[in-house]
Structures are given as C-alpha cells and as structure tokens.
Amino acid sequence: MNRNLLRILAALVAVAAVALPAFAGAYPLQVARNVILYMALAITWDMLLRSGQISFGIAGLFGLGAYASVLGVLRAGMSPLLSIAFAGAFAGLAALLIGFLILRLRAIYFSIVTLALAEIFRIVIQNLHDFTGGPEGLVLDGVILGGSASGLYWLTLAGLAVALGASWWFEKSKFHFALTAIRNNETAAKSSGIDIFRWLLATFVITSVIQGFLGGIYGQSYGFATPDSVFDANFTLLPLAMALLGGIHSTVGPIFGAVLLGLAAEWLKLQIPYGHLVVYGVIIIIVILFIPGGLYGLIKKANRASEGRKA
Amino acid sequence: MAIKRRTAILVALGIVAAVVVALWKPTVLIYGMQSAGLYAAIAIPMGLVLGIVHIVNLAHGEFMMVAAYASYFACTASGMDPLLAVLPAAAVTAGFGLLVYKLTIRRALKSPELNQLILTFGLAITFSQGVNLLFSSQTRKISLEYVSASLTIGELSFGVWPFVFVFVAGAMAYGLKLFLTRTTTGKAALAVGQNPRGAAIVGIDVDRTYGLVFALATALIGGMGALFLTRSAIFPGVGGPFTMKSFSLVAMAGIGNIPGILGASVLLGLSEALMRAFRGLRGWADIIFFVLIMAVILGRSIKGRKS
Known part of the structure; x- marks a missing residue:
C-alpha cells in the first residue's frame, strides 16, 4: 500500500476523532470514551509485551491511579487536572518499587506477581478505611470539567494521545532495539551490552505511569472510586484481548483490536448482561492457538504474499 | 551436609514455633492446619503439572470450580452426598482435562512460555465466565450434617470436618511420591519432567506422558472440587484465588518438590490464621501469600546474583 495514502488516512481519522463531539450525541460519545480508554490501556500493555514480559496487572495500576487521583483531590486539595498527573506519578512509583524487587527474576514470576497486583491493591485500600473510605469507596464533590460530555471525551482522547505518543516513541527510539533484542534472546542481548534489568524496569515504570494516568482520568470523569469499580478485572482482560486480536508488538494492532472489540463489547453488554466476558476468553484462546500475529499480522502476511507475487 | 543441617534447624524452629x-x-x-490442608491439596496437582509438563496452569482453580459445579448439580439432582461424588468427579474432570489439554495446551507446548501463560489465562476466563453465563453468579451451597461435627477439649470447641483436607x-x-518413584509410568513421567528430549531418546512417549500427567492432575483437582463442595459455598470466581495461592506455594517449595508444598502450606495456613486471630489485622490475612512469594523471588534473585 502507498505510504503517503496511509498517512493521509491516519490524519483524517485523527481529525475525525477530535471533531467527533460536534456530530455525535451523548451515548455515542460515551461508547467512544470507553473504546478510547481501553485502546490506550491495550497500547500500554503491548509496549511492555514488546520486551517479552506479560503483565496481568493493568487493572491494579489503573485502579491505583484512580484512587491516587481521587485521594489527591479529597485529601490534599489538588486541582483535578493536577491530581491526574499525580495519579500517573504515584502508579509509576509503585511500579518502580515492585519492578525493582521482581524484575530480576522475570518471565513467569513477573507475570504471576502482576496477576496478583489488582487483588493486593484492593485489599490494601479496603483495609485503610479511614484514609480511603474502605469498601464503600470515595465520592468527589463534582466531576471534572463540570461533567460536559465533549470535555470528558477530549480528556480521554488526551489520555490516548499520551499512550500513542509513548508507543510511537518506543517504536522509533533505542527502546525498540533494546526491547526487541531482549525479547528475542536475553543472552545475546546481554552480550551486546544491553542492561536488561534497567531497560525492563524503565519500560515497566513508563507503561505503569500511563496506566495510572488513565486511571486518574477515569476516576475524575466518573467522580468516584470504589475498590470493585476501579480494580475490575475487565481493565486487565479487555485490553489484553484487544491487543492480542489486533496484533501484538505494534501500535496499529491494539488500535484495530480496540475498535473491533470495544464496539462488540457495547453490543454484547446489551445482549447478555452477565457472562458476556466469556467471549474474550475464547478470543484469547483462539488468537494464541491459530493467529498468534493477530489480525494485523494476517494483513501484513497477505500484503507480503501479494508483493512477492508482483516481484 | 550443610543443607541437611539447615533443614534440621528449620524443622526444629518450625516445631518450636508451632508449640508456642x-x-x-x-x-x-487448629484453623491454620485446616486451611493449610486445603491449600496443599489444591496446590499439589498444580505442582505436579508444573514439575513435569512445565506449564503454569492459570486455569487451575477454575478446573476445581468447574468440578465443584458439576458435583453440585449431580448431587442436587440425585440427592447424592458430595462425598460419593468425589471419585466420579475425579474421573469426569480427568476426561475434561485431557480434552482441554489435547485441544489447546498441547498445541502451545512448543510456543514460548509466555504464550502458554496467556493461553491458560484465556482458559480461566472462559471457564469462570462460561459458568457465570450458564448458572449466574449466585452462590450455591449444599448443607450437610456431618460437616458441622465439632469437638470440645476443655474450653476449646472447633469443627472437625475440615481436618479431612489435611489427610487428603x-x-x-505420599501417593504421588509412590507413583513417581515405584511405578514404571511414574518413573517415566519423572524422567520426562527432568529432560523431555533425553526421555524421548530412551523411548518414552513424551506426548502421552504429558497428557497422562495433566489428566492425573485434573483428576485430583476434580476430586477436590467435590470435596470442597462439602464445606464451602461455590460461585464462578471461587477458584481464582486458589490459583494464585497454589502458585505461590509451589514456588516457595521449589518447582518439582511436592512434599515441600506441604511445608509451605503449613507456613501460609498458620500465618493467615495468626493474622485472623487479631481484630485489627484480620483484613490483611489475604496479603500474606503475596508477601511470601515476593520474599521467595527476592531470595532467589539474590542467590542468583551471587553465583
């Protein structure tokens, strides 16, 4: 395909995304916000995956960010926008600590520890009753930006822009080479002078900052945080399924997957209120077994095949 | 010798702590030992799979949940006692486990370790959400008379039934140890666990052994599902936490060390029970397994850096 054509297409999509509130009602905007939020989370998950580490802790860092932001406003008197930045910083700090302890023994151990994160943070927050409101959670006096539908939409879009920017930076900078080398062969990477631990720690912290940041946006745009809502396993499951279906190790794949599954999720939620998540489980299994490159991988393969025929 | 002495010191310290x-x-x-029994009985099958097939099965607890649901419906439909359902549940779950293994896990054996992790995560979601879809998230329980049997010693009164898990x-x-060291099939499984290629060279059917071990582990966890039903209420998410705790126990014992899981479970069960004994600390009990696994990982990475 023509490279310039793709660029123009991307620019058009971006303009359309920014201008969406001008011609969409409240409900489509709400759906779009969900899709965008999950898309951003899917991209951050994939960024860490490029180093060969699987995190199941998205919901944990996301929820931590949501709580940090709501607590920042309620207990420290921060302005809502500042509290969102604080949420990112706080989640990053938590990731730095945890990563420092566990990233030396990576792979399975890292994954399992992150799998427990959401549950552990939930227990901690539930037990700090006086400070965090315990199981009932916390409610803000008002929603950020006065709760205007288009304002909240743009705020979420800004969150996505941060994730996209970071992901592109990862693809274009030294990160790309370091992480790919680590994923392909740790021993070879080490012998070419890559400090594996430091690169992995940096990646884990950066992705966690963005996840916490997104959590802050979520907390501020709904105006409350309860352990059950912000540590919901969906915040791990959906981004994971989206990135896998779209195609991992790229920025485009998770975007694809998020649009597809995000819209499907809205529809499924209406059709089957309970248990529709089974679809995501099945998607994960099928993708891992039969299309490990995801849909984007399929397209790339088809492209390559047609170009090969031309040549 | 040094290792033996250290183990002896550890055991002695453990006994002293227990007496105190x-x-x-x-x-x-009492409560600590009871929950230790439950943890160990659930973790041992996971240790078996991890030690021989080298797969972290994140759907481990979900297999138990599915078996518990199957036993629940069999028991309520026929009026059977869940205890009688233990063996049929084990057989049925073994078949189910073998089917799942053949259809999914076997195809991912050659792919990177982390793909297997995502795969079993997908299985876990499919099982728990599938049950949620079919039977809703309502909790279900069978009340049985013998479960509430209690024993009174002096001023102390406690339930006796949960001790069944300790025996199980x-x-x-013990049974697995006999199986792995005394029978030909067991020895073959152990050999496959240590070195699949070497085992294949000496004529062991590696693929068949993996399937067998996976079926055996799911049989054990299936039986546990029926047994679990005697004591606890079940709901779709009931298995998930056990997956995490089982993995932390297996990691603590060291992969491949099945008797070690017993010791690790005692440590986890007692520390949780100790926390629950204090009003202010009660809510923090569920965090202990995480602290333990962090400690294990730290210890390993420090040891790894030294050598």
Whole structure:
C-alpha cells in the first residue's frame, strides 16, 4: 500500500476523532470514551509485551491511579487536572518499587506477581478505611470539567494521545532495539551490552505511569472510586484481548483490536448482561492457538504474499 | 551436609514455633492446619503439572470450580452426598482435562512460555465466565450434617470436618511420591519432567506422558472440587484465588518438590490464621501469600546474583 495514502488516512481519522463531539450525541460519545480508554490501556500493555514480559496487572495500576487521583483531590486539595498527573506519578512509583524487587527474576514470576497486583491493591485500600473510605469507596464533590460530555471525551482522547505518543516513541527510539533484542534472546542481548534489568524496569515504570494516568482520568470523569469499580478485572482482560486480536508488538494492532472489540463489547453488554466476558476468553484462546500475529499480522502476511507475487 | 543441617534447624524452629502458638492460641494452630490442608491439596496437582509438563496452569482453580459445579448439580439432582461424588468427579474432570489439554495446551507446548501463560489465562476466563453465563453468579451451597461435627477439649470447641483436607493432602503427597518413584509410568513421567528430549531418546512417549500427567492432575483437582463442595459455598470466581495461592506455594517449595508444598502450606495456613486471630489485622490475612512469594523471588534473585 502507498505510504503517503496511509498517512493521509491516519490524519483524517485523527481529525475525525477530535471533531467527533460536534456530530455525535451523548451515548455515542460515551461508547467512544470507553473504546478510547481501553485502546490506550491495550497500547500500554503491548509496549511492555514488546520486551517479552506479560503483565496481568493493568487493572491494579489503573485502579491505583484512580484512587491516587481521587485521594489527591479529597485529601490534599489538588486541582483535578493536577491530581491526574499525580495519579500517573504515584502508579509509576509503585511500579518502580515492585519492578525493582521482581524484575530480576522475570518471565513467569513477573507475570504471576502482576496477576496478583489488582487483588493486593484492593485489599490494601479496603483495609485503610479511614484514609480511603474502605469498601464503600470515595465520592468527589463534582466531576471534572463540570461533567460536559465533549470535555470528558477530549480528556480521554488526551489520555490516548499520551499512550500513542509513548508507543510511537518506543517504536522509533533505542527502546525498540533494546526491547526487541531482549525479547528475542536475553543472552545475546546481554552480550551486546544491553542492561536488561534497567531497560525492563524503565519500560515497566513508563507503561505503569500511563496506566495510572488513565486511571486518574477515569476516576475524575466518573467522580468516584470504589475498590470493585476501579480494580475490575475487565481493565486487565479487555485490553489484553484487544491487543492480542489486533496484533501484538505494534501500535496499529491494539488500535484495530480496540475498535473491533470495544464496539462488540457495547453490543454484547446489551445482549447478555452477565457472562458476556466469556467471549474474550475464547478470543484469547483462539488468537494464541491459530493467529498468534493477530489480525494485523494476517494483513501484513497477505500484503507480503501479494508483493512477492508482483516481484 | 550443610543443607541437611539447615533443614534440621528449620524443622526444629518450625516445631518450636508451632508449640508456642499451640500453647498461646490453640485455635490458630487448629484453623491454620485446616486451611493449610486445603491449600496443599489444591496446590499439589498444580505442582505436579508444573514439575513435569512445565506449564503454569492459570486455569487451575477454575478446573476445581468447574468440578465443584458439576458435583453440585449431580448431587442436587440425585440427592447424592458430595462425598460419593468425589471419585466420579475425579474421573469426569480427568476426561475434561485431557480434552482441554489435547485441544489447546498441547498445541502451545512448543510456543514460548509466555504464550502458554496467556493461553491458560484465556482458559480461566472462559471457564469462570462460561459458568457465570450458564448458572449466574449466585452462590450455591449444599448443607450437610456431618460437616458441622465439632469437638470440645476443655474450653476449646472447633469443627472437625475440615481436618479431612489435611489427610487428603498428606495422602496425595505420599501417593504421588509412590507413583513417581515405584511405578514404571511414574518413573517415566519423572524422567520426562527432568529432560523431555533425553526421555524421548530412551523411548518414552513424551506426548502421552504429558497428557497422562495433566489428566492425573485434573483428576485430583476434580476430586477436590467435590470435596470442597462439602464445606464451602461455590460461585464462578471461587477458584481464582486458589490459583494464585497454589502458585505461590509451589514456588516457595521449589518447582518439582511436592512434599515441600506441604511445608509451605503449613507456613501460609498458620500465618493467615495468626493474622485472623487479631481484630485489627484480620483484613490483611489475604496479603500474606503475596508477601511470601515476593520474599521467595527476592531470595532467589539474590542467590542468583551471587553465583
């Protein structure tokens, strides 16, 4: 395909995304916000995956960010926008600590520890009753930006822009080479002078900052945080399924997957209120077994095949 | 010799700690041992799979949940006692486990370790959400009379039934040890676990052994599902936490060390019971397994850096 054509297409999509509130009602905007939020989370998950580490802790860092932001406003008197930045910083700090302890023994151990994160943070927050409101959670006096539908939409879009920017930076900078080398062969990477631990720690912290940041946006745009809502396993499951279906190790794949599954999720939620998540489980299994490159991988393969025929 | 001496010191310290706890807060010892039995009985099958097939099965607890649901419906439909359902549940779950293994896990054996992790995560979601879809998230329980049997010693009164898990865990560990060291199939499985290529060279059917071990592990966890039903209420998410705790126990014991799981479970069970004995600390009990696994990982990485 023509490279310039793709660029123009991307620019058009971006303009359309920014201008969406001008011609969409409240409900489509709400759906779009969900899709965008999950898309951003899917991209951050994939960024860490490029180093060969699987995190199941998205919901944990996301929820931590949501709580940090709501607590920042309620207990420290921060302005809502500042509290969102604080949420990112706080989640990053938590990731730095945890990563420092566990990233030396990576792979399975890292994954399992992150799998427990959401549950552990939930227990901690539930037990700090006086400070965090315990199981009932916390409610803000008002929603950020006065709760205007288009304002909240743009705020979420800004969150996505941060994730996209970071992901592109990862693809274009030294990160790309370091992480790919680590994923392909740790021993070879080490012998070419890559400090594996430091690169992995940096990646884990950066992705966690963005996840916490997104959590802050979520907390501020709904105006409350309860352990059950912000540590919901969906915040791990959906981004994971989206990135896998779209195609991992790229920025485009998770975007694809998020649009597809995000819209499907809205529809499924209406059709089957309970248990529709089974679809995501099945998607994960099928993708891992039969299309490990995801849909984007399929397209790339088809492209390559047609170009090969031309040549 | 050094290792043996250290183990002896550890065991002695453990016994001293247990005696102190028993004199000071006997209920901690009782409840701690009971939950240790439950943890160990659930973790041992996971240790078996991890040690021989080298797969972290994140759907481990979900297999138990599915077996518990199957036993629940069989028991309520026929009026059968869940205890009688233990063996049929084990057989049915073994078949189910073998099917799942053949259809999914076997195809991912050659792909990177982390793909297997995502795969079993997908299985876990599919099982728990599938049950949620079919039977809703309502909790279900069978009330049985013998479960509430209690024993009174002096001023102390406690339930006796949960001790069944201690016996089951011990029997599982001992039975597996006999199986792995005395029978030809077991020895073959052990060999495959140590070196699949070497085992294949000497004529062991590696693929068949993997399937067998996976079926055996799911049989054990299936039986546990029926047994679990005697004591606890079940709901779709009931298995998930056990997956995490089982993995932390297996990691603590060291992969491939099945008797070690018993010791690790005692440590986890007693520390949780100790936390629950204090009003202010009660809510923090569920965090202990995480602290333990972090400690294990730290210890390993420090040891790894030294050598």
